[in-house]
Amino acid sequence: MKSNENQSITPLKVIYTGLILTGILVAIALVSLSLGPAKISIKDVFAWVTGYRPVDQTAWMILFKIRLPRILLAGLVGFTLSLGGVVFQALLRNPLAEPFILGVSSGAAVGAIIGIFFGLGFTFGVPLLSFMGALFTILLVMGISSRHGGLESSTLLLTGVIVNAFFTAVIMFFISTTSDSRLHSMLFWLYGDLSQSKYVQLSISLPIILIVSGIIYVFSRHLNLIVGGEESALQMGVEVESLKWISFLGISLITGIVVSFSGIIGFVGLIVPHLMRMCLGADHRLLIPASALGGAVFLIAADTLARTIISPSELPVGVITAFLGAPFFIYLLKVRGSQWTQS
Amino acid sequence: MDSELILKGVYFAYDSQWCLEGIDFELQKGEILGMIGPNGSGKSTLLKIIDGLLKIDKGEIFLLNKPLSSYKRGDIARRIAMVPQESTFRFPFSVSEVVLMGRFPHLGLFPFERKEDLEIAQQSMDLTGTLDLATRSIYELSGGEKQRVLIARALTQRAQIILLDEPTSFLDIRHKVDIFELISSLARAQGLSVIIVSHDISLAAQYCHRMVLLNKGSVFKTGEPAEVITADNISTVYQCPVLVDKNPISKTPRVTILSKNHYSATKSPRHK
Numbered sequence: 001m002k003s004n005e006n007q008s009i010t011p012l013k014v015i016y017t018g019l020i021l022t023g024i025l026v027a028i029a030l031v032s033l034s035l036g037p038a039k040i041s042i043k044d045v046f047a048w049v050t051g052y053r054p055v056d057q058t059a060w061m062i063l064f065k066i067r068l069p070r071i072l073l074a075g076l077v078g079f080t081l082s083l084g085g086v087v088f089q090a091l092l093r094n095p096l097a098e099p100f101i102l103g104v105s106s107g108a109a110v111g112a113i114i115g116i117f118f119g120l121g122f123t124f125g126v127p128l129l130s131f132m133g134a135l136f137t138i139l140l141v142m143g144i145s146s147r148h149g150g151l152e153s154s155t156l157l158l159t160g161v162i163v164n165a166f167f168t169a170v171i172m173f174f175i176s177t178t179s180d181s182r183l184h185s186m187l188f189w190l191y192g193d194l195s196q197s198k199y200v201q202l203s204i205s206l207p208i209i210l211i212v213s214g215i216i217y218v219f220s221r222h223l224n225l226i227v228g229g230e231e232s233a234l235q236m237g238v239e240v241e242s243l244k245w246i247s248f249l250g251i252s253l254i255t256g257i258v259v260s261f262s263g264i265i266g267f268v269g270l271i272v273p274h275l276m277r278m279c280l281g282a283d284h285r286l287l288i289p290a291s292a293l294g295g296a297v298f299l300i301a302a303d304t305l306a307r308t309i310i311s312p313s314e315l316p317v318g319v320i321t322a323f324l325g326a327p328f329f330i331y332l333l334k335v336r337g338s339q340w341t342q343s
Numbered sequence: 344m345d346s347e348l349i350l351k352g353v354y355f356a357y358d359s360q361w362c363l364e365g366i367d368f369e370l371q372k373g374e375i376l377g378m379i380g381p382n383g384s385g386k387s388t389l390l391k392i393i394d395g396l397l398k399i400d401k402g403e404i405f406l407l408n409k410p411l412s413s414y415k416r417g418d419i420a421r422r423i424a425m426v427p428q429e430s431t432f433r434f435p436f437s438v439s440e441v442v443l444m445g446r447f448p449h450l451g452l453f454p455f456e457r458k459e460d461l462e463i464a465q466q467s468m469d470l471t472g473t474l475d476l477a478t479r480s481i482y483e484l485s486g487g488e489k490q491r492v493l494i495a496r497a498l499t500q501r502a503q504i505i506l507l508d509e510p511t512s513f514l515d516i517r518h519k520v521d522i523f524e525l526i527s528s529l530a531r532a533q534g535l536s537v538i539i540v541s542h543d544i545s546l547a548a549q550y551c552h553r554m555v556l557l558n559k560g561s562v563f564k565t566g567e568p569a570e571v572i573t574a575d576n577i578s579t580v581y582q583c584p585v586l587v588d589k590n591p592i593s594k595t596p597r598v599t600i601l602s603k604n605h606y607s608a609t610k611s612p613r614h615k
Contacts (some may be wrong), residue, residue, distance in 0.1 A: 008439070008440070008443055008455070008456045008460075009455065010455060060467070090434075093431075093433055094433070095433055095434070100420065117522075184437060218454075220454070221447065221450070221454050224436070224440075224444060225444055225447060227432060227433070227436070228430055228436075228441065228444065229427060229430050229431070231396075231427065232425065234396060235394060235396065235420060236444070236445075236447045236448055236500070237416045237417040237419075237447065237448050238447075239416075247463050274369060276421055277434060280438070281435060281436070281440070282435050282436045283436070283439065283440055284432040284483050285454060296393045313344075325470055
């Protein structure tokens with residue numbers, strides 16, 4: 001008889017993994033704080049963070065007012081997009097799903113582009129319009145796909161693709177009719193831009209994201225069963241339809257919130273869940289927290305590169321995630337593709 | 344009443360079209376009941392109805408002497424398990440993780456398996472010969488292995504009744520026999536009651552205690568295999584010429600499908 005060890009996920013395993021990833025997260029955040037055009041040594045950063053020794057006025061401004069909010073927002077955006085990716089992959093039983101697949105991002109983009117077009121500010125105006133665009137898209141896509149109170153996955157996907165195509169046309173229309181510095185802002189927004197990070201954005205989005213993640217985590221066991229087929233999940237007692245409504249709405253809501261602050265950062269929601277699944281297996285009780293934390297680590301690292309690699313100038317962070325993500329994904333497709341494409 | 348399951352005059356309509364009309368039958372403890380019938384005769388619908396996944400329009404169903412409608416979803420899941428025809432996992436769940444999913448209806452609010460859950464899963468894997476596969480990824484398995492894993496998951500549910508929807512459709516003959524042998528030994532050893540939908544009529548006839556022949560949403564004939572599987576019954580229901588004789592070894596009915604040419608040859612006076 002084989003032993004029972006490693007057969008199942010235990011609370012301890014989840015906690016250990018969570019602690020290790022949180023440790024990596026803190027470490028990468030500290031390193032990221034020290035990096036930038038102004039040189040601040042990691043020693044000074046550590047002393048400041050632990051309250052052991054204060055830094056001078058300029059360094060404090062750079063660390064607290066510029067770098068820290070950006071790092072925190074990058075972490076939160078990565079957390080959310082990666083969580084969204086895991087959940088959408090499970091619900092749609094599609095390894096290629098990511099949180100933007102239902103068109104949330106293109107709806108948010110239309111809102112943001114209109115906001116930039118009319119010269120609104122990046123703290124409230126653009127995010128608000130962007131979030132309204134995201135919300136409108138979610139309700140539109142889910143409304144079209146709902147039949148007899150149920151959501152059919154392939155209809156959802158198709159509707160998402162079509163809504164995406166339509167909004168891309170709207171975006172192109174606005175881009176074509178803009179020529180001044182607003183064009184630069186629009187293009188940066190479309191590729192993900194964390195340079196406008198503010199604490200107020202964090203304080204609005206953090207509580208909502210934590211609540212939604214908590215609710216999703218309660219259903220992690222149910223998501224395991226859905227991966228094996230909606231009907232057998234139903235047979236085992238999973239309320240499949242209500243779970244789909246709650247999860248699609250919840251994830252789209254928090255995705256809409258972070259996208260309205262960060263712009264469209266691709267690949268995070270695709271790459272991180274797959275990487276975690278390769279390392280830790282497919283059980284969502286472990287995979288969900290690991291992906292969310294891993295997403296935060298990944299995006300903080302990517303954004304640090306984005307703001308330092310061609311310093312003092314900056315890249316949109318989406319360029320970095322795509323640059324790292326696309327080759328990695330091709331590798332995955334080569335190695336694992338046969339498993340994804342089997343009928 | 345000591346039947347595990349009783350259906351009385353069950354009617355079910357889908358989009359105002361009768362799908363099942365007046366279904367009656369019983370399932371005894373430890374019995375293997377074979378359900379046969381052409382495509383679209385209502386076999387899969389009937390399994391879903393028995394599992395409480397579809398609400399009937401008329402009639403009564405009793406599960407362990409209580410109306411099925413009085414059970415909650417979780418209560419049904421602890422008494423009836425379903426083995427699907429095929430199941431595609433696109434993510435790398437290990438075999439033992441899939442088998443452990445059978446504990447879902449028993450876990451309640453605490454989201455992690457306890458020691459006894461692991462032991463039950465272990466036993467199920469032992470009974471189905473899947474212990475060696477425990478750490479393998481579910482999508483590396485062959486069709487026959489995957490079916491055994493799904494049966495192990497059903498056993499882990501600790502249900503008294505197991506419903507199998509064409510579990511042998513995609514398997515070669517050796518693996519078809521393996522699945523029937525497994526089910527038969529489980530019914531004997533564990534006292535499980537089984538309803539198995541199958542298109543392998545002759546094979547099912549060797550293992551099933553009784554059979555139900557469905558035709559266009561009604562029970563055409565029910566009884567022991569030899570009563571149900573006659574040339575008249577089968578060719579009428581399936582609208583296809585067949586020859587039924589006795590399997591010389593098992594003495595159970597054996598169906599031979601005839602091509603149209605040979606059929607007319609047997610009917611022609613020269614051969615009489």
